[in-house]
Amino acid sequence: MSFVAAKKNLQVTTYSKVVFLLVIVSIGFLLLMSTLYYYNQKQQRQFYITSSQDLEREVNGLMDLNSDSYISLINEITYWDDLVNFVEEKNIEWFDNSVVYLIDSYKVDYIDVYTMNEEFVSKASTLKIRTQDFIPKSVFPKLKKDKLIKFYTKIPEGIVVVYGATIHSSTDPFKNKTAPKGYFFIAKLLDDKYFLNIKKASSATIKYYDNNEQIESDNIFYIKELEDIDGKKIASLLFQRKAKVDFSNTRKIVYITLVGFLLSIAIFFYYANRWAKKPMLLIKKVLEKGDVGAINELKNKRGEFRYIGKLFEQNHYQKIRLQETKLKAEESDKLKSAFLMNLSHEIRTPMNAIMGFSDLLSKKDLTTSEKEKYLEIIKKSGSNLIAIIDDLVEMSKIDSDLVTPKYSSFDLKSMLQATFDSVKITMNKDKNVDLKFINPEPLVSKNIISDVVKLNQVVTNLLSNAVKFTDEGFVILDYEVNEEKQTIDFSVKDSGIGIPDELQEKIFARFNKISINESVNNDGLGLGLAISKAYVEMLGGTMSLKSEIGVGSTFRFSIPLKEDTSTQKIDIQIDVKEVPMNKGNKEVILVAEDDNINFLLIEKLLTMLNFTIIRAKNGEEAILFCEENKEIDLVLMDIKMPVLDGHQAFKKIRTFNKTVPIIAQTSYSFPEEIEKIKELGFNDFITKPIEKEKLFMLIEKYLKK
DSSP, rough: OOOOHHHHHOOOOOHHHHHHHHHHHHHHHHHHHHHHHHHHHHHHHHHHHHHHHHHHHHHHHHHOOOOOOOOHHHHTTTTOOOHHHHHOOOOHHHHHHHHHHHHHHTTTEEEEEEETTTOEEEEETTTTOOSSSOOOOTTTHHHHHHHHHEEOOOOOOTEEEEEEEOOOTTTTTTSSSOOOOEEEEEEEEOSTTTTTHHHHHHHOOOOOOOOTEEEEEEEEEEEEEOOOOOEEEEEEEEEEEOOOOHHHHHHHHHHHHHHHHHHHHHHHHHHHHHIIIIHHHHHHHHHHOOOOOHHHHTTOTTTTHHHHHHHHHHHHHHHHHHHHHHHHHHEEEEEHHHHHHHHHHHHHOOOOOOOOHHHTTTTTTTTTHHHHHHHHHHHHHOOOOOOOHHHHHHHHHTTOOOOOOOOOOEOOHHHHHHHHHHHHHHHTTEEEEEEEEEEEEOOSSSSSEHHHHHHHHHHHHHHHHHHHSSSSEEEEEEEEETTTTEEEEEEEEESOOOOOOOOOOTTTTOOOOOOTTTSSSOOOOHHHHHHHHHHHHTTTTTTEEEEEEEEEEEEEEEOOOBBOOSSSOOOOOOOOOOOOOOOOOOOEEEEOOHHHHHHHHHHHHHTTTTTTEEEEEEEEHHHHHHHTTTTTEEEEESSOOOOSOHHHHHHHHHHHHHOOOOOEEESSSSHHHHHHHHOOOSSSEEEEEEOHHHHHHHHHHHHHO
């Protein structure tokens, strides 16, 4: 065969080229399909493994999150001082009023309390759990050690999750300083309602699992073991959901890839322009110009561009809020500066008098009358300074929502009469003012329920202001019951200087002192009426003013009428009689005071009256002295002391000495602290700075007994 013939035989035709190309492509495509199928199967297996692990993490995370709220709740509750007292006193009424509400507020099904001797005290539960006491005895030693514990247990009603914590006083919130006082448990039944949020969040079905039950092969699942306090399995929970990925679709895609490839190029260019190019232009507009219209268009797009549009919208509103916050902050800075200037002025005014006249007292050529005058000025300035500080702190507490009404039953007429008498006694006798108290006809026949302390403060403020701004004429306190509106309406009328119309809107504003008559001494921060109005609104009432220059003013306020249907009668009286300050007879008085200057003052006052003084520098020493010295006739107990405070010292002294009079001395003059002192059982109290007349009266009162 010639060379030319051979060459001709070796020529490859177009058909063969196409066939060859198709064979090569087919082989390549088959290899591709085989590879895709292999990886499809591998991915499917990996998907189920990974999805099951993700479901496990989700479930555990959601259950831990669910537990966090109950753990936070039980940690907060178990360092209540009142709960400590309950464990000791077993006051079921307090438990019903102060603890049972947690069932509804925090959606728990069971609450119970035990003493440190593992003695059951009380419990409360919903209708879901009727079992009385299901806490295993093995829990208590572990709980005492760990302070907080969580476990599952089985009861006739089903499986419950139990959270337990040891009870400590409020001085030991971290439960690492004091021994526990008892045990507190809350429990939640693991029913459909309990799992509802977990079902929604995880999109999984939940049921108790029997080991013999078959699980569908295409389901993603996770089995959670529930263990009791001893680590033994008591039940299993099966979490399962349908796989959202259908791997058969991947195989179908492999079969139609050849046909789809030709169309994909055209479709790609069309949708690339629609889904990518145009949204990117909109993003550019938003970034360059902040175009709100472009943001709205992005939100109408599908996929991640809609999410980006929402993010842009959030950012837009955040900018607006930041601008508003900036304006408010600037306004707040201005108010703060004005407040500090006002506060500085009001504090420096009495301090100037105290320091100035104290300096004048050091001069040796002063007459007795001058010394007495200077001392009176210093004393009055000190009282003004204390009133300023009290008003400022009380207003701060109101702003911070730390003040809440403390309702009790009391006789309204007795309370108003006591308040009226206290103002009348302190009124300047040189004023030609007729101070009157008018009772309605008929009188309120039953006790009313309200906050007696706050109501007393409101009436005192209004009466004191009326007396201050009335040089002659009258000041009248009266009240009446409005049966139709179910309110008690109060009014304080005076014939004083009056308030101009343009200033009446500002009269209840904070730090607002309206000086119309320069002859009237208008001391204070200007918070009295602001506090009074806040108290009235806190009690559910309103306050208003009607005034005319040269005629007088009438302040009116009302509170809801709530009558006490019980038979108990509580009268509020004021003791205004003067007690003679007789010399002592070497009676022994224990003074528990850590501050040297305060002790020096009390020591000087008491030694003047022939008393024998013993000093304790902290609550622990006070307890020791009372145990060792049976001749102590009276104890003056400071509340805030190192080592052991006055409250704790009082409690321990009363365990072995029930009779010795104990008078609390405190720098906290607010109603909440005074109420706490009374609730603990102190015989009496005196607030700092100590007035010697009141101190002598208290000592005379209890030593006579």
